[in-house]
Amino acid sequence: MSYSRIFCSAIAVATLGVPRAFPQTKTPTSNPPAATHASPHKQPTATCLRAPEGSTVAEPADLRSQNGLLKVALSFRSDQDTNGQTRYCYIATDGAQAPNLRLNPGDTLILTLKNEIPASIAPTDATPSVHPNHTMPQAADQASNSTQQSRDICSGSPMTATATNLHFHGLVLPPTCHQDDTLKTLIEPTDRPFQYKVKIPADAPPGLYWYHPHPHGFSKAQVLGGASGALIIEGIEQTNPALTSLPERVLIIRDQDLVHPNAEPVASLSMPAPIVLRDAEGDAMNTGTGGGKPAKDLSINFIPVSYPAYQPAILPLRPLERQLWRVLNASAITYLDLQLLVDDKPQLVGVVALDGLPFNEAGTAAPKIIWQSHITMPPAGRAEFIIKGLPAGAKAALVTRTVDTGPVGENDPTRPIATVEVAANAPEPRSKLPSANGSAPTQQPSQGLQPREPQQWLGAVKPVRERKLYFSEEPLDPKDPNSPTKFYITVEGQTPKQFDMNATAPNLIVQQGDVEDWIIENRTRELHAFHIHQIHFLLTMFNGVPLDEPFLRDTVNVAYWDGQSPQYPSVKLRMDFRDPAIIGTFPYHCHLLEHEDGGMMGTIQVIPRAK
Secondary structure, X not given: OOHHHHHHHHHOOOOOOOOOOOOOOOEOOOOOOOOOOOOOOOOOOOOOOOOOOOEEOOOOOEEEOEXXXXXXXXXXXXXXXXXXXXXXEEEEOOOOEOOEEEEOOOOXXXXXXXXXXXXXXXXXXXXXXXXXXXXXXXXXXXXXXXXXXXXXXXXXXXXXXXXEOOEEEOOOOOOOOOOOOOOOOOEOOOOOOEEEEEEOOOOOOOEEEEEEOOOOOOHHHHHHOOOOEEEEEOOHHHOXXXXXXXXXXXXXXXXXXXXXXXXXXXXXXXXXXXXXXXXXXXXXXXXXXXXXXXXXXXEEOOEEEOOOOOOOEEEEEXXXXXXXEEEEEOOOOOOEEEEEEEOOEEOOEEEEEEOOEEHHHHOOOOOOOEEEOOEEEOOOOEEEEEEOOOOOOOEEEEEEOOEOOOOOOEOEOOEEEEEEEEOOOOXXXXXXXXXXXXXXXXXXXXXXXXXXXXXXXXXHOOOOEEEEEEEEEEEOOOOOOOOOEEEEEEEOOOOOOOXXXXXXXXXXXXXXXXXXXXXXXXXXXXXEEEEEOOOOEEEEEEOOEEOOOOOOEOEEEEOOOOOOOOOOOEEXXXXXXXXXXXXEEEEEEEOOHHHHHOOOEEEEEEEOOXX
Protein backbone atom coordinates (compact mmCIF):
# COMPACT_ATOMS: atom_id res chain seq x y z
CA MET A 1 0.00 0.00 0.00
CA SER A 2 1.38 3.45 -0.89
CA TYR A 3 2.09 5.99 1.84
CA SER A 4 -0.40 8.32 0.16
CA ARG A 5 -3.19 5.76 0.52
CA ILE A 6 -2.13 4.98 4.08
CA PHE A 7 -2.09 8.68 4.96
CA CYS A 8 -5.59 9.21 3.56
CA SER A 9 -7.12 6.15 5.19
CA ALA A 10 -5.58 6.92 8.54
CA ILE A 11 -6.49 10.57 8.99
CA ALA A 12 -9.42 11.26 6.72
CA VAL A 13 -13.09 10.90 7.57
CA ALA A 14 -16.07 11.10 5.24
CA THR A 15 -16.46 14.40 3.39
CA LEU A 16 -19.07 15.80 1.05
CA GLY A 17 -18.42 17.82 -2.09
CA VAL A 18 -15.70 20.15 -3.33
CA PRO A 19 -16.18 23.75 -2.24
CA ARG A 20 -16.97 26.41 -4.80
CA ALA A 21 -15.34 29.80 -5.10
CA PHE A 22 -15.85 32.28 -2.28
CA PRO A 23 -15.94 36.06 -2.09
CA GLN A 24 -12.61 37.90 -2.12
CA THR A 25 -12.99 41.11 -0.15
CA LYS A 26 -9.83 42.66 1.24
CA THR A 27 -9.37 44.85 4.30
CA PRO A 28 -5.60 45.07 4.83
CA THR A 29 -3.99 45.18 8.23
CA SER A 30 -0.33 45.64 9.05
CA ASN A 31 1.90 42.92 10.41
CA PRO A 32 2.77 43.19 14.12
CA PRO A 33 6.41 43.90 14.94
CA ALA A 34 8.67 40.95 15.60
CA ALA A 35 9.57 40.31 19.22
CA THR A 36 12.70 38.82 20.70
CA HIS A 37 12.54 38.59 24.48
CA ALA A 38 9.90 39.57 26.99
CA SER A 39 10.62 41.67 30.04
CA PRO A 40 9.06 41.42 33.53
CA HIS A 41 5.31 41.88 33.86
CA LYS A 42 3.74 45.32 33.55
CA GLN A 43 0.23 46.52 34.24
CA PRO A 44 -2.38 45.34 31.69
CA THR A 45 -2.22 47.48 28.55
CA ALA A 46 -3.90 45.27 25.95
CA THR A 47 -6.93 43.04 25.62
CA CYS A 48 -7.78 40.10 23.40
CA LEU A 49 -8.00 42.00 20.12
CA ARG A 50 -9.35 40.47 16.91
CA ALA A 51 -8.68 41.78 13.40
CA PRO A 52 -11.61 42.80 11.15
CA GLU A 53 -13.05 40.15 8.87
CA GLY A 54 -11.40 40.13 5.46
CA SER A 55 -8.05 41.37 6.84
CA THR A 56 -4.66 40.33 5.53
CA VAL A 57 -3.19 37.47 7.57
CA ALA A 58 -0.41 38.72 9.86
CA GLU A 59 2.27 36.47 11.29
CA PRO A 60 2.35 35.98 15.07
CA ALA A 61 5.32 37.68 16.71
CA ASP A 62 8.41 35.48 17.10
CA LEU A 63 10.15 35.11 20.47
CA ARG A 64 13.43 33.29 19.76
CA SER A 65 15.90 31.71 22.14
CA GLN A 66 19.34 33.26 22.44
CA ASN A 67 22.39 31.28 23.56
CA GLY A 68 20.24 28.33 24.59
CA LEU A 69 17.68 30.32 26.59
CA LEU A 70 14.27 31.89 26.00
CA LYS A 71 12.82 33.98 28.82
CA VAL A 72 9.29 35.21 28.29
CA ALA A 73 6.56 36.69 30.46
CA LEU A 74 2.95 36.18 29.42
CA SER A 75 -0.23 37.62 30.92
CA PHE A 76 -3.39 35.54 30.72
CA ARG A 77 -6.22 38.00 30.10
CA SER A 78 -9.86 38.14 29.08
CA ASP A 79 -12.44 40.56 27.81
CA GLN A 80 -15.84 40.42 26.13
CA ASP A 81 -16.70 41.12 22.51
CA THR A 82 -19.71 43.13 21.31
CA ASN A 83 -21.90 40.02 21.56
CA GLY A 84 -20.97 39.50 25.19
CA GLN A 85 -18.81 36.45 24.44
CA THR A 86 -15.77 35.96 26.65
CA ARG A 87 -12.40 36.01 24.92
CA TYR A 88 -9.12 34.82 26.43
CA CYS A 89 -5.57 35.50 25.33
CA TYR A 90 -1.87 35.41 26.14
CA ILE A 91 -0.21 38.83 25.94
CA ALA A 92 3.56 39.40 26.00
CA THR A 93 4.92 42.48 27.70
CA ASP A 94 5.40 44.25 24.36
CA GLY A 95 1.69 43.74 23.60
CA ALA A 96 2.13 40.82 21.18
CA GLN A 97 -0.76 38.36 21.38
CA ALA A 98 -0.04 34.60 21.35
CA PRO A 99 3.59 34.89 20.21
CA ASN A 100 5.41 32.01 18.58
CA LEU A 101 7.91 30.50 21.03
CA ARG A 102 10.93 29.39 18.98
CA LEU A 103 13.58 27.17 20.56
CA ASN A 104 16.27 24.73 19.53
CA PRO A 105 16.70 21.19 20.86
CA GLY A 106 18.46 21.40 24.21
CA ASP A 107 17.32 24.96 24.95
CA THR A 108 15.72 26.12 28.19
CA LEU A 109 12.39 27.93 28.26
CA ILE A 110 11.64 30.06 31.31
CA LEU A 111 8.05 31.25 31.00
CA THR A 112 6.41 33.37 33.68
CA LEU A 113 2.61 33.31 33.56
CA LYS A 114 0.44 35.85 35.39
CA ASN A 115 -3.28 35.22 35.56
CA GLU A 116 -4.85 38.66 35.05
CA ILE A 117 -8.43 37.73 34.23
CA PRO A 118 -11.09 39.38 36.42
CA ALA A 119 -11.88 37.28 39.47
CA SER A 120 -15.60 37.63 38.73
CA ILE A 121 -15.49 36.30 35.18
CA ALA A 122 -17.47 33.26 34.11
CA PRO A 123 -17.37 31.73 30.63
CA THR A 124 -20.28 32.65 28.36
CA ASP A 125 -20.10 29.23 26.74
CA ALA A 126 -21.85 26.87 29.17
CA THR A 127 -19.68 24.14 30.63
CA PRO A 128 -21.07 20.75 29.52
CA SER A 129 -22.02 18.13 32.04
CA VAL A 130 -20.72 19.91 35.11
CA HIS A 131 -20.13 17.22 37.72
CA PRO A 132 -19.27 17.43 41.42
CA ASN A 133 -15.53 17.74 40.86
CA HIS A 134 -15.88 21.09 39.07
CA THR A 135 -16.28 24.14 41.25
CA MET A 136 -17.66 27.46 39.96
CA PRO A 137 -17.13 29.97 42.77
CA GLN A 138 -18.99 33.24 43.00
CA ALA A 139 -17.15 36.53 42.60
CA ALA A 140 -17.43 37.22 46.32
CA ASP A 141 -15.73 33.93 47.12
CA GLN A 142 -12.83 34.82 44.86
CA ALA A 143 -12.54 38.39 46.05
CA SER A 144 -12.43 37.33 49.69
CA ASN A 145 -9.68 34.82 49.06
CA SER A 146 -6.89 37.35 49.38
CA THR A 147 -4.65 34.85 51.15
CA GLN A 148 -4.02 32.92 47.94
CA GLN A 149 -0.84 34.91 47.38
CA SER A 150 0.90 32.56 49.80
CA ARG A 151 -0.76 29.29 48.83
CA ASP A 152 1.08 26.45 47.08
CA ILE A 153 0.06 26.63 43.42
CA CYS A 154 1.46 23.12 42.87
CA SER A 155 -0.62 21.43 45.57
CA GLY A 156 -3.89 21.16 43.69
CA SER A 157 -7.23 22.80 44.42
CA PRO A 158 -10.77 22.72 42.99
CA MET A 159 -10.90 23.63 39.31
CA THR A 160 -12.60 26.98 38.87
CA ALA A 161 -13.70 29.21 36.01
CA THR A 162 -10.97 31.69 36.94
CA ALA A 163 -8.08 29.23 37.30
CA THR A 164 -5.67 28.44 34.49
CA ASN A 165 -2.41 26.63 33.75
CA LEU A 166 -0.28 25.71 30.73
CA HIS A 167 0.18 22.53 28.72
CA PHE A 168 3.09 22.26 26.26
CA HIS A 169 1.28 20.03 23.81
CA GLY A 170 3.36 17.36 22.08
CA LEU A 171 6.64 17.86 23.94
CA VAL A 172 8.21 15.00 25.90
CA LEU A 173 8.55 16.69 29.30
CA PRO A 174 8.32 15.62 32.93
CA PRO A 175 4.68 15.77 34.13
CA THR A 176 5.69 17.79 37.20
CA CYS A 177 4.89 21.21 38.57
CA HIS A 178 6.77 24.07 36.87
CA GLN A 179 7.18 21.82 33.79
CA ASP A 180 4.14 20.11 32.21
CA ASP A 181 1.69 19.25 34.99
CA THR A 182 -1.99 19.98 34.34
CA LEU A 183 -3.57 17.92 37.12
CA LYS A 184 -2.56 19.91 40.20
CA THR A 185 -1.01 23.14 38.93
CA LEU A 186 -3.69 25.84 39.07
CA ILE A 187 -3.04 29.57 38.88
CA GLU A 188 -5.76 31.91 40.18
CA PRO A 189 -6.01 35.67 39.50
CA THR A 190 -4.92 36.37 43.08
CA ASP A 191 -1.77 34.27 42.73
CA ARG A 192 1.70 35.65 42.18
CA PRO A 193 3.30 35.16 38.74
CA PHE A 194 4.07 31.49 38.22
CA GLN A 195 7.26 30.29 36.58
CA TYR A 196 7.53 27.37 34.16
CA LYS A 197 11.08 26.16 33.54
CA VAL A 198 11.27 23.66 30.71
CA LYS A 199 14.34 21.97 29.27
CA ILE A 200 13.72 21.02 25.66
CA PRO A 201 15.16 17.52 25.11
CA ALA A 202 18.37 17.54 23.09
CA ASP A 203 16.82 14.97 20.76
CA ALA A 204 13.43 16.71 20.48
CA PRO A 205 12.15 16.32 16.91
CA PRO A 206 12.00 19.68 15.13
CA GLY A 207 8.50 20.81 14.25
CA LEU A 208 5.29 22.51 15.32
CA TYR A 209 4.00 22.14 18.88
CA TRP A 210 1.72 24.45 20.86
CA TYR A 211 0.79 25.80 24.28
CA HIS A 212 -2.71 26.17 25.72
CA PRO A 213 -4.59 26.14 29.06
CA HIS A 214 -5.73 22.85 30.53
CA PRO A 215 -7.89 23.38 33.66
CA HIS A 216 -10.26 20.42 33.68
CA GLY A 217 -13.88 21.48 33.31
CA PHE A 218 -12.98 24.87 31.82
CA SER A 219 -10.47 24.05 29.08
CA LYS A 220 -13.07 24.44 26.34
CA ALA A 221 -14.07 27.95 27.39
CA GLN A 222 -10.49 29.20 27.53
CA VAL A 223 -9.31 27.60 24.28
CA LEU A 224 -12.54 28.53 22.49
CA GLY A 225 -11.93 32.07 23.69
CA GLY A 226 -8.59 32.13 21.85
CA ALA A 227 -5.98 31.17 24.47
CA SER A 228 -3.38 29.27 22.44
CA GLY A 229 -0.07 29.80 20.66
CA ALA A 230 2.55 27.99 18.61
CA LEU A 231 5.78 26.53 19.96
CA ILE A 232 8.34 25.66 17.31
CA ILE A 233 11.39 23.47 17.71
CA GLU A 234 13.83 24.67 15.06
CA GLY A 235 15.80 22.53 12.65
CA ILE A 236 13.17 20.87 10.45
CA GLU A 237 15.26 21.73 7.37
CA GLN A 238 17.95 19.37 8.71
CA THR A 239 15.53 16.45 8.40
CA ASN A 240 14.60 17.10 4.79
CA PRO A 241 16.77 18.90 2.20
CA ALA A 242 13.66 19.95 0.26
CA LEU A 243 12.91 22.43 3.04
CA THR A 244 16.15 24.39 3.09
CA SER A 245 15.79 28.14 2.49
CA LEU A 246 12.00 27.98 2.21
CA PRO A 247 9.96 30.91 3.56
CA GLU A 248 7.69 29.66 6.33
CA ARG A 249 4.27 30.74 7.59
CA VAL A 250 2.66 29.89 10.92
CA LEU A 251 -1.13 29.66 10.50
CA ILE A 252 -3.24 29.06 13.59
CA ILE A 253 -6.87 28.16 13.00
CA ARG A 254 -9.10 28.61 16.03
CA ASP A 255 -12.83 28.25 16.57
CA GLN A 256 -15.18 30.55 18.49
CA ASP A 257 -18.86 30.92 19.26
CA LEU A 258 -20.99 32.03 16.32
CA VAL A 259 -21.04 35.78 15.78
CA HIS A 260 -24.44 35.46 14.03
CA PRO A 261 -26.10 32.45 15.71
CA ASN A 262 -29.59 33.31 14.46
CA ALA A 263 -28.68 33.82 10.79
CA GLU A 264 -29.93 31.45 8.10
CA PRO A 265 -27.44 29.67 5.81
CA VAL A 266 -26.64 31.45 2.53
CA ALA A 267 -27.69 29.10 -0.24
CA SER A 268 -24.96 30.22 -2.65
CA LEU A 269 -22.22 29.32 -0.17
CA SER A 270 -23.44 26.06 1.32
CA MET A 271 -25.79 23.21 0.62
CA PRO A 272 -29.18 23.63 2.30
CA ALA A 273 -30.01 21.94 5.57
CA PRO A 274 -33.72 21.46 6.25
CA ILE A 275 -33.52 22.00 10.02
CA VAL A 276 -30.76 23.21 12.29
CA LEU A 277 -30.65 20.80 15.23
CA ARG A 278 -28.75 21.66 18.39
CA ASP A 279 -27.46 19.31 21.04
CA ALA A 280 -27.84 19.77 24.78
CA GLU A 281 -24.56 21.69 24.95
CA GLY A 282 -25.82 24.19 22.36
CA ASP A 283 -23.72 23.16 19.35
CA ALA A 284 -25.25 22.70 15.91
CA MET A 285 -25.53 18.97 15.22
CA ASN A 286 -24.19 17.37 12.07
CA THR A 287 -26.64 18.02 9.22
CA GLY A 288 -25.30 15.29 6.96
CA THR A 289 -25.54 17.70 4.01
CA GLY A 290 -22.10 19.25 3.91
CA GLY A 291 -23.61 22.66 4.60
CA GLY A 292 -25.89 24.41 7.02
CA LYS A 293 -25.06 26.27 10.21
CA PRO A 294 -21.69 25.34 11.72
CA ALA A 295 -21.33 24.58 15.40
CA LYS A 296 -18.60 27.24 15.66
CA ASP A 297 -17.07 30.02 13.61
CA LEU A 298 -13.42 29.80 12.56
CA SER A 299 -10.57 32.31 12.52
CA ILE A 300 -7.07 32.30 11.05
CA ASN A 301 -4.41 34.13 13.06
CA PHE A 302 -7.26 35.89 14.90
CA ILE A 303 -9.05 37.05 11.72
CA PRO A 304 -12.65 35.77 12.03
CA VAL A 305 -14.35 34.01 9.11
CA SER A 306 -17.91 34.19 10.31
CA TYR A 307 -21.07 32.35 9.34
CA PRO A 308 -23.12 32.89 7.19
CA ALA A 309 -21.20 35.17 4.75
CA TYR A 310 -17.80 33.55 5.41
CA GLN A 311 -15.75 36.55 4.28
CA PRO A 312 -12.29 34.98 3.95
CA ALA A 313 -9.04 36.43 5.22
CA ILE A 314 -6.39 37.45 2.68
CA LEU A 315 -3.22 35.37 2.43
CA PRO A 316 -0.63 37.03 0.13
CA LEU A 317 1.83 34.90 -1.85
CA ARG A 318 4.54 35.81 -4.34
CA PRO A 319 4.28 34.21 -7.80
CA LEU A 320 5.91 30.79 -8.10
CA GLU A 321 7.20 30.94 -4.51
CA ARG A 322 7.30 27.66 -2.63
CA GLN A 323 6.63 28.01 1.08
CA LEU A 324 6.43 25.81 4.16
CA TRP A 325 3.07 26.27 5.87
CA ARG A 326 2.94 25.23 9.53
CA VAL A 327 -0.75 24.86 10.38
CA LEU A 328 -2.16 24.32 13.86
CA ASN A 329 -5.78 23.39 14.50
CA ALA A 330 -6.14 25.14 17.86
CA SER A 331 -9.91 24.63 17.87
CA ALA A 332 -11.77 23.52 20.97
CA ILE A 333 -14.19 21.23 19.12
CA THR A 334 -13.91 21.80 15.33
CA TYR A 335 -12.41 19.35 12.85
CA LEU A 336 -10.69 20.64 9.73
CA ASP A 337 -10.20 19.06 6.31
CA LEU A 338 -7.89 21.56 4.66
CA GLN A 339 -7.62 21.94 0.92
CA LEU A 340 -5.87 24.43 -1.36
CA LEU A 341 -7.96 25.27 -4.44
CA VAL A 342 -6.74 26.91 -7.65
CA ASP A 343 -9.49 27.74 -10.13
CA ASP A 344 -11.77 25.63 -7.91
CA LYS A 345 -9.56 22.55 -8.39
CA PRO A 346 -7.74 20.82 -5.50
CA GLN A 347 -3.97 21.22 -5.50
CA LEU A 348 -1.44 18.78 -4.09
CA VAL A 349 0.55 19.91 -1.05
CA GLY A 350 3.65 18.13 0.20
CA VAL A 351 3.18 17.04 3.82
CA VAL A 352 6.50 16.69 5.66
CA ALA A 353 5.42 16.45 9.32
CA LEU A 354 2.41 15.70 11.50
CA ASP A 355 1.96 16.53 15.19
CA GLY A 356 5.45 18.02 15.37
CA LEU A 357 7.34 14.99 14.01
CA PRO A 358 9.00 14.99 10.57
CA PHE A 359 8.29 11.84 8.60
CA ASN A 360 11.90 10.68 8.62
CA GLU A 361 11.90 10.77 12.42
CA ALA A 362 10.17 7.37 12.18
CA GLY A 363 13.27 5.33 11.51
CA THR A 364 13.02 5.49 7.73
CA ALA A 365 16.16 5.60 5.61
CA ALA A 366 15.31 8.80 3.77
CA PRO A 367 13.12 11.87 4.29
CA LYS A 368 9.66 11.67 2.80
CA ILE A 369 7.18 14.10 1.31
CA ILE A 370 3.63 12.77 1.05
CA TRP A 371 1.65 14.70 -1.57
CA GLN A 372 -2.00 15.08 -0.62
CA SER A 373 -5.03 16.90 -2.04
CA HIS A 374 -6.44 17.45 1.46
CA ILE A 375 -5.39 17.08 5.09
CA THR A 376 -7.83 16.12 7.84
CA MET A 377 -6.88 17.62 11.21
CA PRO A 378 -8.65 16.90 14.51
CA PRO A 379 -8.63 19.54 17.23
CA ALA A 380 -4.98 19.85 18.40
CA GLY A 381 -3.64 18.39 15.13
CA ARG A 382 -0.69 19.99 13.36
CA ALA A 383 0.45 19.61 9.78
CA GLU A 384 3.52 21.08 8.09
CA PHE A 385 3.47 21.05 4.30
CA ILE A 386 5.06 22.55 1.20
CA ILE A 387 2.99 24.82 -1.03
CA LYS A 388 3.96 24.69 -4.69
CA GLY A 389 4.50 27.99 -6.47
CA LEU A 390 1.35 29.50 -8.01
CA PRO A 391 1.24 31.77 -11.08
CA ALA A 392 0.56 35.48 -10.74
CA GLY A 393 -3.14 36.31 -10.61
CA ALA A 394 -4.16 32.73 -9.81
CA LYS A 395 -7.61 32.36 -8.30
CA ALA A 396 -6.71 30.44 -5.16
CA ALA A 397 -8.29 29.72 -1.79
CA LEU A 398 -7.60 27.81 1.41
CA VAL A 399 -10.79 26.04 2.48
CA THR A 400 -11.94 23.38 4.91
CA ARG A 401 -14.13 20.63 3.53
CA THR A 402 -17.03 19.01 5.33
CA VAL A 403 -16.09 16.58 8.09
CA ASP A 404 -18.65 13.91 8.94
CA THR A 405 -18.57 13.88 12.73
CA GLY A 406 -21.46 11.43 13.11
CA PRO A 407 -25.21 11.74 13.68
CA VAL A 408 -24.81 13.38 17.09
CA GLY A 409 -21.53 15.17 16.35
CA GLU A 410 -21.03 18.89 15.72
CA ASN A 411 -21.67 20.35 12.28
CA ASP A 412 -18.39 21.15 10.49
CA PRO A 413 -19.49 22.19 6.97
CA THR A 414 -17.53 23.20 3.89
CA ARG A 415 -16.38 26.84 4.16
CA PRO A 416 -13.53 29.15 3.15
CA ILE A 417 -10.71 30.23 5.42
CA ALA A 418 -8.55 32.49 3.26
CA THR A 419 -8.25 33.84 -0.27
CA VAL A 420 -4.70 33.34 -1.52
CA GLU A 421 -3.69 36.46 -3.45
CA VAL A 422 -0.73 35.77 -5.76
CA ALA A 423 0.98 39.04 -6.66
CA ALA A 424 4.54 40.30 -7.21
CA ASN A 425 4.19 42.92 -4.46
CA ALA A 426 3.23 40.36 -1.81
CA PRO A 427 5.45 40.70 1.27
CA GLU A 428 7.90 37.98 2.14
CA PRO A 429 7.01 35.92 5.24
CA ARG A 430 9.05 37.16 8.19
CA SER A 431 10.69 33.77 8.83
CA LYS A 432 12.81 31.74 6.46
CA LEU A 433 14.39 28.36 7.03
CA PRO A 434 18.20 28.25 6.98
CA SER A 435 20.13 27.09 3.95
CA ALA A 436 21.72 23.66 3.85
CA ASN A 437 25.12 24.99 4.96
CA GLY A 438 24.02 27.82 7.19
CA SER A 439 21.86 28.71 10.13
CA ALA A 440 19.43 31.48 10.87
CA PRO A 441 21.30 34.49 12.29
CA THR A 442 19.09 34.61 15.39
CA GLN A 443 19.60 30.94 16.23
CA GLN A 444 22.44 29.74 18.44
CA PRO A 445 23.56 26.16 19.02
CA SER A 446 22.40 24.56 22.26
CA GLN A 447 25.01 23.96 24.94
CA GLY A 448 25.55 21.41 27.67
CA LEU A 449 23.04 18.69 26.70
CA GLN A 450 23.86 15.80 24.43
CA PRO A 451 21.25 13.73 22.56
CA ARG A 452 20.65 10.26 23.88
CA GLU A 453 21.47 7.18 21.89
CA PRO A 454 18.83 6.62 19.19
CA GLN A 455 16.12 4.24 20.28
CA GLN A 456 14.88 1.34 18.23
CA TRP A 457 12.10 2.35 15.84
CA LEU A 458 8.82 1.99 17.75
CA GLY A 459 7.24 -0.15 15.05
CA ALA A 460 9.95 -2.77 15.49
CA VAL A 461 9.53 -3.09 19.26
CA LYS A 462 7.49 -6.00 20.61
CA PRO A 463 4.86 -4.69 23.06
CA VAL A 464 4.82 -6.14 26.56
CA ARG A 465 1.01 -6.14 26.73
CA GLU A 466 -2.19 -5.10 24.96
CA ARG A 467 -4.99 -3.06 26.52
CA LYS A 468 -8.39 -1.92 25.34
CA LEU A 469 -10.02 1.43 26.14
CA TYR A 470 -13.30 2.77 24.80
CA PHE A 471 -15.23 6.00 24.41
CA SER A 472 -18.86 6.04 25.57
CA GLU A 473 -21.54 8.58 26.52
CA GLU A 474 -24.91 8.78 28.20
CA PRO A 475 -27.39 11.58 29.05
CA LEU A 476 -27.05 13.20 32.44
CA ASP A 477 -30.72 12.42 33.04
CA PRO A 478 -31.50 8.87 31.79
CA LYS A 479 -35.17 9.86 31.51
CA ASP A 480 -34.33 12.81 29.25
CA PRO A 481 -32.21 11.88 26.20
CA ASN A 482 -31.86 15.60 25.40
CA SER A 483 -30.19 16.43 28.71
CA PRO A 484 -26.46 17.32 28.81
CA THR A 485 -24.09 14.45 28.16
CA LYS A 486 -21.81 12.54 30.48
CA PHE A 487 -18.64 11.53 28.62
CA TYR A 488 -16.39 8.58 29.45
CA ILE A 489 -13.14 6.97 28.37
CA THR A 490 -12.89 3.61 30.10
CA VAL A 491 -10.25 0.91 30.47
CA GLU A 492 -11.94 -2.37 29.62
CA GLY A 493 -12.81 -4.16 32.85
CA GLN A 494 -13.30 -0.93 34.78
CA THR A 495 -16.65 0.81 35.36
CA PRO A 496 -17.36 3.82 33.13
CA LYS A 497 -17.23 7.05 35.13
CA GLN A 498 -16.53 10.69 34.52
CA PHE A 499 -13.02 11.81 35.28
CA ASP A 500 -12.60 12.69 38.95
CA MET A 501 -10.06 15.41 39.73
CA ASN A 502 -10.11 14.29 43.37
CA ALA A 503 -9.20 10.68 42.62
CA THR A 504 -5.90 9.62 44.14
CA ALA A 505 -5.40 6.44 42.10
CA PRO A 506 -4.57 6.55 38.37
CA ASN A 507 -6.66 4.62 35.85
CA LEU A 508 -3.55 2.88 34.52
CA ILE A 509 -0.04 2.11 35.77
CA VAL A 510 2.85 1.30 33.44
CA GLN A 511 6.57 0.86 33.98
CA GLN A 512 9.02 3.24 32.37
CA GLY A 513 10.76 1.46 29.54
CA ASP A 514 7.70 -0.53 28.45
CA VAL A 515 6.01 -0.42 25.06
CA GLU A 516 2.32 -1.36 24.94
CA ASP A 517 -0.41 -1.75 22.32
CA TRP A 518 -3.65 0.06 23.05
CA ILE A 519 -6.89 -0.56 21.17
CA ILE A 520 -9.17 2.49 21.39
CA GLU A 521 -12.81 1.77 20.49
CA ASN A 522 -15.55 4.30 19.81
CA ARG A 523 -18.91 3.08 21.10
CA THR A 524 -20.66 6.39 20.39
CA ARG A 525 -22.43 7.99 17.43
CA GLU A 526 -19.93 10.84 17.12
CA LEU A 527 -16.29 11.26 16.16
CA HIS A 528 -13.67 11.42 18.91
CA ALA A 529 -9.98 12.41 18.92
CA PHE A 530 -7.74 10.41 21.26
CA HIS A 531 -4.79 12.30 22.77
CA ILE A 532 -2.25 11.46 25.44
CA HIS A 533 0.20 13.84 27.11
CA GLN A 534 4.00 13.39 27.28
CA ILE A 535 4.40 10.81 24.47
CA HIS A 536 3.81 10.12 20.79
CA PHE A 537 2.42 6.84 19.49
CA LEU A 538 2.38 4.81 16.30
CA LEU A 539 -0.92 4.06 14.56
CA THR A 540 -0.67 0.40 13.51
CA MET A 541 -4.31 -0.44 12.66
CA PHE A 542 -7.30 1.65 11.59
CA ASN A 543 -10.67 -0.13 11.85
CA GLY A 544 -8.87 -3.46 11.75
CA VAL A 545 -6.73 -2.61 8.68
CA PRO A 546 -2.96 -2.91 9.30
CA LEU A 547 -0.91 0.21 8.50
CA ASP A 548 2.78 0.89 8.01
CA GLU A 549 3.12 4.61 8.66
CA PRO A 550 6.50 6.39 8.60
CA PHE A 551 5.60 8.82 11.39
CA LEU A 552 4.23 9.12 14.92
CA ARG A 553 1.32 11.13 16.31
CA ASP A 554 -0.04 12.53 19.57
CA THR A 555 -3.70 12.85 18.46
CA VAL A 556 -5.75 10.51 16.28
CA ASN A 557 -9.36 10.27 15.10
CA VAL A 558 -11.49 7.30 16.12
CA ALA A 559 -14.44 6.91 13.73
CA TYR A 560 -18.02 6.94 15.05
CA TRP A 561 -20.22 3.85 15.43
CA ASP A 562 -23.15 3.51 13.03
CA GLY A 563 -25.37 2.08 15.77
CA GLN A 564 -25.78 -1.29 14.03
CA SER A 565 -22.44 -2.91 13.21
CA PRO A 566 -21.40 -5.72 15.61
CA GLN A 567 -17.84 -4.33 15.63
CA TYR A 568 -17.07 -0.89 17.01
CA PRO A 569 -14.70 1.38 15.06
CA SER A 570 -11.22 1.32 16.54
CA VAL A 571 -7.58 2.24 16.22
CA LYS A 572 -4.61 0.25 17.45
CA LEU A 573 -1.74 2.31 18.84
CA ARG A 574 1.82 1.36 19.77
CA MET A 575 2.39 3.36 22.97
CA ASP A 576 5.94 4.42 23.85
CA PHE A 577 6.79 4.70 27.57
CA ARG A 578 10.57 4.32 27.16
CA ASP A 579 11.63 7.89 27.89
CA PRO A 580 12.72 8.29 31.56
CA ALA A 581 11.62 11.95 31.53
CA ILE A 582 7.94 10.98 31.59
CA ILE A 583 7.94 9.27 35.00
CA GLY A 584 4.91 10.60 36.88
CA THR A 585 1.16 10.92 36.36
CA PHE A 586 -0.47 12.57 33.35
CA PRO A 587 -3.76 12.47 31.43
CA TYR A 588 -5.16 10.97 28.26
CA HIS A 589 -8.46 12.21 26.87
CA CYS A 590 -10.60 13.13 23.90
CA HIS A 591 -9.30 16.42 22.50
CA LEU A 592 -12.76 17.75 21.77
CA LEU A 593 -12.55 19.86 24.87
CA GLU A 594 -16.29 19.75 25.47
CA HIS A 595 -15.89 16.00 25.87
CA GLU A 596 -12.77 16.27 28.04
CA ASP A 597 -14.44 18.83 30.32
CA GLY A 598 -17.48 16.59 30.50
CA GLY A 599 -15.48 13.68 31.91
CA MET A 600 -13.84 11.94 28.91
CA MET A 601 -10.40 11.84 30.51
CA GLY A 602 -8.28 9.40 32.52
CA THR A 603 -4.81 9.32 34.05
CA ILE A 604 -1.81 7.08 33.64
CA GLN A 605 1.08 6.75 36.07
CA VAL A 606 4.52 5.84 34.74
CA ILE A 607 6.58 4.32 37.55
CA PRO A 608 10.38 3.94 37.60
CA ARG A 609 11.78 0.86 35.94
CA ALA A 610 12.44 -2.00 38.34
CA LYS A 611 16.15 -2.58 39.00
